[in-house]
Amino acid sequence: MLSKKHLFALIVWSATLAATGALADVAQRPADADPLGAAAQSGSEETAIRRVLEQFHATHVPLSQAMAIAEHLHDGSRTADISFEAFDTPVYRVRTIKNEHVWENVIDANTGSITGKEIASTLKELDREDLAKVIALKWIKQEMADAVQVAERAAAGSALAGGLIRQDGKLNFVIVVATGDHLKExxxxxxxxGKQGSSRH
Structure with missing residues (x-):
C-alpha cells in the first residue's frame, strides 16, 4: 500500500475543499500556507513544503517519466497514484494496478532507477476506499499521464504528485503542480x- 506521506495527505485534504465541476479546477496554495489550519504547526508545515519544493526543482526525472518506468515493470499496468517524497535521496512512490494485482515501487527521482523492494499485493488486501477507487479506475478511459499533462498546462508548472479522490459520488484525478515556490492543485x-465528447482537453 502507498503510505500517506505529507504531500499526498496535503492533496487529499485540499481536494476535499476544491470544486469539482470544472475539467481543470486550479487552486493556488502558497508554499508558506498552513494547510492544516493549526498555527502551532505552521512552522513545520512551511519548512516541509519548502524542502519538498527545493528538492523537487533539483531533480532530473519528471513525474511522467517515473510513471512510465513503473508501468513498464508490469506490461499493461496503470498508475493509480504517485507522490514525490523528499528524503536524503528524493524519490517517487508509485502504485500501479492491473487486473487483481497492485504493485508499489520507489523510483529514484535523480536517476530513474528502482530503489528498494517492490511491494506486491492484491485488490483483496486494499481497504474499502482504495478498492472503490481502483474499481472505478477500470471505467475511466483517461490515464493518470493524461491528467498530469492537462494539469501541467493548466497550472504552468511540473507535477509532483497525483492520485484519485471520490467526492460527491464522483471520482476525480487530483494533481499537485509545482510552480516556482508555490503548489497548485x-x-x-x-x-x-463509452461517453463520447466528454473529454474536453
Missing part, C-alpha cells in the same frame, strides 16, 4: 468509458 473529472 488541479482537479480533473475524467471522461467515462
Amino acid at each position: 488541479v482537479m480533473l473529472e475524467p471522461p467515462k468509458v
